[in-house]
Amino acid sequence: MPRIVETIVTTIDASGVSHIAPLGLIADGNGWIVAPFQPSRTLDNLRTVPFAVASHTDDVRVFAGCITGRRDWPLIAADRVRGVRLAEALTHWELEVKSVTEDEQRPRFHCRIVHQATHAPFEGFNRAQAAVIECAVLVTRLKMLPPEKVEAELKYLDIAIAKTAGEREQVAWSWLMERIDAWRRDQAKPGN
Ligand SMILES: Cc1cc2nc3c(=O)[nH]c(=O)nc-3n(C[C@H](O)[C@H](O)[C@H](O)COP(=O)(O)O)c2cc1C
Structure with a gap:
């Protein structure tokens, strides 16, 4: 099984409206696979605007919040791709979709990291x-x-x-x- 990193993925639609959701990114050589289930906003957005931002955070309220209807977390513009990241991310990756493996349940968007940055220190496992x-x-x-x-x-x-x-x-x-x-x-x- 490949390594999976649980992170906060932001995508945008054609008019620039952002969407935030926890997703597991699947390791794929030097890149990462985003695999949203059908139907989902993340999936629709990736088909329209082929960029995603992964915000790595140790604030687990964001994970719990997003899946309990609390999606209003501060976001700021990404550096290189069309999109946004969590303002409080410890680190973030800006991802560009290179290809898609279609699947009825869970298409796989193969991405490469076009930019990454560190913003705050990691303070240990909890x-x-x-x-x-x-x-x-x-x-x-x-x-x-x-x-x-x-x-x-x-x-x-x-x-x-x-x-x-x-x-x-x-x-x-x-x-x-x-x-x-x-x-x-x-x-x-x-x-x-
Ligand atoms: C830690 C974690 C990892 C998740 N990983 C995935 C994933 O890889 N793919 C997926 O479709 N949903 C995943 N989910 C569920 C989505 O966050 C949730 O269903 C979300 O609302 C996706 O739909 P949306 O893009 O329409 O918001 C995960 C949830 C959690 C808490």
Whole structure:
């Protein structure tokens, strides 16, 4: 399996309106593959404007926020490509689409890095950050997974939150737990 980097991808549409979403970039030699599922704004944008910006951030509120309807994160213009990046990114890559491998579910946009820059220091690993990212992925897959598996994973991830979370991780976790609570209420409804 190739290495995958979980990051914040910004794309723009033909009129320059930006879209932000967490995506996993897949290592591809010297380049990276962006693989958005059909249908998605990221996919539509990449077909129209073949550039993406990957903002690497340790602020996991952005991951949890984007998938819980909180997409209003400060963005600034990219340096070389048409697009924007997270203002608070630690580092960012500006990507140009070189080719597309079509697929009914998940087309693959093969990209090369045309520019990269570092803005702030990396301040070490934190288990709660990893737990938030895992939980964010889980939240996007609630309809596909058996409820027992979801509950077992949450129980495990909660340990890292309880032991190592700072304020940003706690906020991110609380946003995800709102979604989990709504899902639990749905599960409890008759017929489910
Ligand atoms: C850590 C993480 C990685 C993700 N990776 C992908 C991905 O590679 N492809 C994808 O389509 N969605 C991925 N998702 C889900 C998208 O962020 C989410 O479905 C998003 O809204 C995409 O649709 P949009 O472009 O219409 O916003 C990921 C979510 C998280 C939290």
